[in-house]
Amino acid sequence: MIRDITLGQFFPGQSPVHRMDPRMKVLLTIVYIILLFSVGNWLGFLVVILFLAVSIGISKIPFKLMIKGVKPIIPLIVFTSILNMFFVAGDPIFKIGFFKITIEGVVLAAKMAFRIVALIVGTSLLTYTTSPIALTDAIESLLKPLKKVKFPVHEMAMMMSIALRFIPTLIEETDKIMSAQKARGADLESGSLMQRAKALVPILIPLFISAFRRAEELALAMECRCYQGGEGRTRMRQLKYGRLDLYAAIFSLLCLVGVILINLFAPVIP
Amino acid sequence: MAIIKTEHLSHVYSPGTPFEKTAIGDVNLEIEQGDFVGVIGHTGSGKSTLIQHLNGLLEPTSGKVWVDGKDIWENKKQIRQVRFLVGMVFQYPEYQLFEETVFRDIAFGPTNMGLSEEEIKQSVLEAMEFVGLDPSYADKSPFDLSGGQKRRVAIAGVIAMRPKVLILDEPTAGLDPKGRDMILNQIKSYHEKTGSTILLVSHSMEDIAKFAKKVLVINQSKVFAYDTVEKVFSRREELIEMGLNIPQISNVFHTLAQKGYPVSERVYTVQAAKEELLRVLRERGAAHD
Incomplete structure (x- = not known):
């Protein structure tokens, strides 16, 4: 049910991937995305698989969890794949009336599906191994240059941490309210779309009210502790690059160079 | 006859992850029709998990729950019927109010039961009377009321379904002494008038001793004792050791x-x-x- 949303859920551990500097993890995730989308042929996908296999292996995150993260987007993958199969021009291998499936379409669909899955698995590795707080710290640190153009980096990072911090709380709250309304016979699991939408009202209204109440309480609590963002604020956890980050960076860059070399020298299979 | 019976009831949260936790393990329990049961146990002992099994909000990981002689999970589609039979008032129930008027909020449960307009009206007014709310409150917004009044509206919302069993999870938490006594006395008179079975979860040993006939002690995911008030509170040392008291x-x-x-x-x-x-x-x- 509502607890099954795993994207963005931290999976605590002590693996080298967990211990890496969160900034490096964010940067390498970006490198990985570039790598993934610059892949031009099947040989390149092997490099992606190698990269994922090594990272997941080191991180000791159960593969089952990774698959769980992919599940919610299966409809999306199926939808785009089908569109690709039918609407890409090329040699038809199958034909009924208007509809034809082309070789190019099938290949493109397979590539697209692989890219989406690899994208989800790779990026969820970041969120599985990095606590939300570390992640916002990293984003704040990486976006620091934007301060020059008067962008409120710290404030934005604070807002993100607070939002992330309250996701589990709100999920818990939603669960509680759902239980309470179910105890009064609310039917959330059956009925037409319209009925289901209506059935959400008894859950959303109390949820909004409590979210506002929480926000007010939090603001008050922060003011009571004289919170003041931005300038002159020191942090308890300093971010430091270490040897692990160097190794990870070298490995990722090697993979990226590998993909580029393959693109340049290996024949491009459609 | 036992209105609620559990057999080897166990519940494990998040199985197969590092967060795995056995909330209740192998609970065998028989609660007689018409009893007033106090439920005690320190925070995290599993009592909230246990009571949520009794009206089918949680499905057991293993084991069975019988309500009124029926295995409640035998037919999953009928699980809502169990919730009308076993009314459940959660902690801080006033946070679950959502309707525009007190009347309509209390009527939510009876409406879900599919009662007729006339029956709904009758059961709402009856429930308001049980919790000591003047009928003039019916058209007010529940959000304009005081904390204690809101809570009484929320409790009325469950009572209006006329459940055979009423479970209350710390109904007096956060109320002033006057509001506390009022709610507990109303629950008591509801129990006496309707003969329904009551399960009252509370951290106040005084309230338990004053209102309950039997006490259910939950400790470390297990039933430590289920007996009369005298017998349970005579085990002073053991209770104190597990963080409870007499x-x-x-x-x-x-x-x-x-x-x-x-x-x-x-x-x-x-x-x-x-x-x-x-x-x-x-x-x-x-x-x-």
Whole structure:
């Protein structure tokens, strides 16, 4: 049910991937995305698989969890794949009336599906191994240059941490309210779309009210502790690059160079 | 006849992850129709998980739950019927109010039961009376009421379904003493008038001793004891060891007895304490005569 949303859920551990500097993890995730989308042929996908296999292996995150993260987007993958199969021009291998499936379409669909899955698995590795707080710290640190153009980096990072911090709380709250309304016979699991939408009202209204109440309480609590963002604020956890980050960076860059070399020298299979 | 029965009931949260936790393990319980049961256990003992199994909000990882002689998970589609049979008032139930008027909020449960307009009106007004809300409140917005009144609206929302079993999870948390006594007395009179079974979760040993007939003690995911108030509170040392206590007045009498005064230790309410003291004084007076 509502607890099954795993994207963005931290999976605590002590693996080298967990211990890496969160900034490096964010940067390498970006490198990985570039790598993934610059892949031009099947040989390149092997490099992606190698990269994922090594990272997941080191991180000791159960593969089952990774698959769980992919599940919610299966409809999306199926939808785009089908569109690709039918609407890409090329040699038809199958034909009924208007509809034809082309070789190019099938290949493109397979590539697209692989890219989406690899994208989800790779990026969820970041969120599985990095606590939300570390992640916002990293984003704040990486976006620091934007301060020059008067962008409120710290404030934005604070807002993100607070939002992330309250996701589990709100999920818990939603669960509680759902239980309470179910105890009064609310039917959330059956009925037409319209009925289901209506059935959400008894859950959303109390949820909004409590979210506002929480926000007010939090603001008050922060003011009571004289919170003041931005300038002159020191942090308890300093971010430091270490040897692990160097190794990870070298490995990722090697993979990226590998993909580029393959693109340049290996024949491009459609 | 047992209205609620559980057999080897267990529940594990997040199985197969590092967050795996056995909330309740192998609970066997029989609660008789018409009993007023106090449920105690320190925070995290599993009592909230247990009570959520009794009206089918949680599905057991293993084991069975019978309500009114029926295995509630035999037909999953009918699980809502169990929720009408076993009413459940959660902690801080006032946070679950959502309707525009008090009447419509209380009517939410009966409406879901599919009652007729007339029946709904009747059960809402009846429920309001049980919790001591004047009918003039019916058209007010629940969000304009005070904390104690909101809570009474929320409790009425469950009572309006006329459940055979009423479970209340700390119904008095966060209320002032007056509001507390009021709600507990209303629950008591509801119990007496309707003969329904009540499960009252509370951290106040005094309230348990005063209102309940039987006490269910949950400790470390297991049923530690399920017996009469006297028998449970006579196990003072064990209760204290698990982070619970016995009513303060019982502690007073325990100390008095330790110091050699001829008083009984089996005193659990202030009322009983008064009688015991009068008895001792009377005996002493007779001896002096």
